[in-house]
Amino acid sequence: MSKCIRISFIGFGRMGKAMAIGFSKAGLEKSCITVYDKLSSARKDAESNGFRVVETAAEVCKYSEIVIVAVKPRDVEEAVKSFANAAEGKIVVSIAALVPLKKIEELLPKSVVYRAMPNIAVEVNEGFIALSPQSRRSEYLESVFRLLGEIEWVDEETLNMLTFYSASTPAIVAEIFDAFLLSALKAGLQYNIAKKALSTVFKGVGALLETKSVSEVRDAVITPKGVTIKAIEKMYVYGAKQRLVKALNDAYSEYEQMLSQGK
Known part of the structure; x- marks a missing residue:
């Protein structure tokens, strides 16, 4: 070109x-x-x-x-x-x-x-x-x-959906990234090491999910009584995933209202 x-x-x-x-x-x-x-x-x-x-x-x-x-x-x-x-x-x-x-x-x-x-x-x-x-x-x-x-x-209908699920998503993912970063800092990791490790992890998981399902990636990491399953258990105990899905669904509903007003 x-x-x-x-x-x-x-x-x-x-x-x-x-x-x-x-x-x-x-x-x-x-x-x-x-x-x-x-x-x-x-x-x-x-x-x-x-x-x-x-x-x-x-x-x-x-x-x-x-x-x-x-x-x-x-x-x-x-x-x-x-x-x-x-x-x-x-x-x-x-x-x-x-x-x-x-x-x-x-x-x-x-x-x-x-x-x-x-x-x-x-x-x-x-x-x-x-x-x-x-x-x-x-x-x-x-x-x-x-x-x-x-x-x-x-x-165009799909493009409108992707306005939320692609164009807006980096900001939401950045907030999730920040949660990992804050936890890593509290645990004692140096900021530059934690940020580099986590950004590499997020990038790598994105690449894996292009060809694998979420469950395949998760199951490749989990071991019986290991640290990963304990972390996932805590996510469910605190309702982290469910609350995130609810927040996204509510936000998308508000976006749909904005979209209908613009038509």
Whole structure:
């Protein structure tokens, strides 16, 4: 793949920045990544990271094969309208949650519009990115986003579910990681050793679970009367797993309400 795929970002918040950094780590020249953000502080941040910065959203389209709309859901309509006339024939990808594909297509009738749902791990090229719609599957777009991690083409309903179960999940996993870290520190492990060990464990378990079931991984570690079974027993005694599932289910129900309001 060319080292200069012309990608532009409308918005340079946390996710836009993570994607831009991920693309550059994958070998794309920073000069081929263009950024516009209405906040001068964000533009300065993009410039300090070595990306091309422009002063208007419409100007972004001059330098783009792919325009990525990386603004908050409430700002999507304003952002899209600001460059719509300049986006004819361009591939436009919205990563905003809650904003339906149909609405963006209505605002960009002369563009080829997709939705994507990445997670923050794209910054280290280990993300999961859902792409929609399946009916317009693009090998070119897939090859570009594959630079950031794993790709899955899905229908929009599934993409909306993955907004919670993929895009939001890193924050929740980080909280679980922190629980292990705090316990390790209380036990007396040095911080840097504990963090390195646990981050390696989380990464390794993720790799194992790509090919094995949860029970296979668990049963490979448990021994009769061993420390692992005692730890798992305590998790059930304290209801840790059940409470986590309940918390996730309740949070997803609230997300569904937000989603229905946005339709």
